[in-house]
Amino acid sequence: MIPPSPWVTAHAAQIKTGGQVLDLACGSGRHARWLAGLGYRVTAVDRDGEALVALGAVANVQTETMDLEGDVWPLAGRQFDGIVVTNYLWRPRLPDLLAVLAPGGVLIYETFMLGNEAYGKPSRPDFLLQPGELREVVAASGLRELAFVEGYVAEPKPAMRQAVCARRD
Template sequence: MALCAHMVCGAGAASPWVIRHSQLIQSGRVLDVACGHGRNLRPLLGSDLELFGVDRDPAGFAELNLAGVRTITLDLEQEMDEVLPFEDASFSALIVCNYLHRPLFPRLLKLLAPGGVMIYETFAVGNEEFGKPSRAEFLLKEGELLQLIASDPTVAMEVIAYESGYVDVPKPAQIQRICARRQGGAKQLNRLA
């Protein structure tokens, strides 16, 4: 099981990393992988974006569905034959926060449309000093997120922003986070806050 029970950004608050880079999502479909109760989709509600959330636990789906988010209950580790049942290049943005299942990365990259943005944030080696998650399968190795973004030679990604290090808020943690755009499509400005 690769779903992390402890949040980098708190149980109810959207990730500041996701909020900062969500301004790069101009239109289209957005998928939040391991969305939980949808904390990272909430800031996008009311936009013209088509929002999707997938998680193995549908506990938070009723409220998301009422808000117009399409949800899918799927255990991303156990149901590898049905991993993210969407067509390739069908999303303008992917959000992944506090979740790591390395075999899923090639599929995630293929889901991004040309010009699409991936916003990813999760725990890294060194987090075991601060609590959970502490097992190696839940922790990115040094620079691993950069390697995973470049792991499929058929999907060229441009890194917009990358950070690796220690954070204090909402609790001490060691993390890596990246925002990257799939190359291709119309040239877009990467407006940074």
Template sequence: MHGFGAPSPWVMRWSHLLPEGGSVLDIACGAGRHMRWFAGRDHVVTGVDRSPEAVAAASHFGRVLQADIESGPWPFAGEQFDAVVVTHYLWRPLLPRIVAAVAPSGVLLYETFAAGNESVGKPSRPDFLLRPGELLAASAGLRVVAYEDGFLDDPARFVQRIAAVRPAGASARYPLEAPPRQLTITPRL
């Protein structure tokens, strides 16, 4: 179970984008490392994980739900949050729902493993690795503030990560009305 360590440097770096006291949804929250980070900054936090142990640990930081979001219903239908945080988790069928959960003026902070990671370790199955530009494409309709797609050292891994904001007054559409464009941008890290 992930979550007992420090928050992701990417999440910490871009957390200033959400409004003071804003609501945060942490998807696949583990033991709540990001919930702890945001709760400590006076945000209202919600986490979801399928592990009962993870939910028990994360419950110290805010509202938690134990749910299998891959095979069960989406537990946040109709809800939006000032920030949606996802790290080290990928289930492609949920990407449109995750993006739709970002409120107007809200931020998506997403970081997970990318293609190429199979050459340095786990995860190595394509099901768990973002394809080039996939996170950008999934975030269509949001204004990208920062995006990285490449190799990081210590530990060695390939990642994609994005910080993107839903413009004020823009509404979320789910399901997406048109498939997003595939873009490939690989900045130097």
């Protein structure tokens, strides 16, 4: 099993103890499992229902198969104390995603940025953040930035990454 992202593990304690956390585009659920183990109540969402099957028996994890890129935002009206997103970017839904972050909630977001095409996939500009883009999205949404990094990382494989941790005050 792939360990959780160091960015997620470094910032998860900012989320309210025992809070409701959304693991968006969770894939095999490495973060959902880890967060549930810490006592968070996790909603693990992905479009691949097959990937979610193994999470069905994990305590404190509820799985939901959803199309996150369709015409209708499936999480509208819900609220989460924490949102974790790694290795996923769908710009048209960023405002909708941030709208489900509850007051006091924490966003932990990490994905690829421009320049990653030199190291492999993703390489299409649609799936690569521009320099400072997450910082700008957070500021425009009224969230308070707690931490931000961008640039080259060697682990777990060479890539260009960008990450933010922010709170809705």
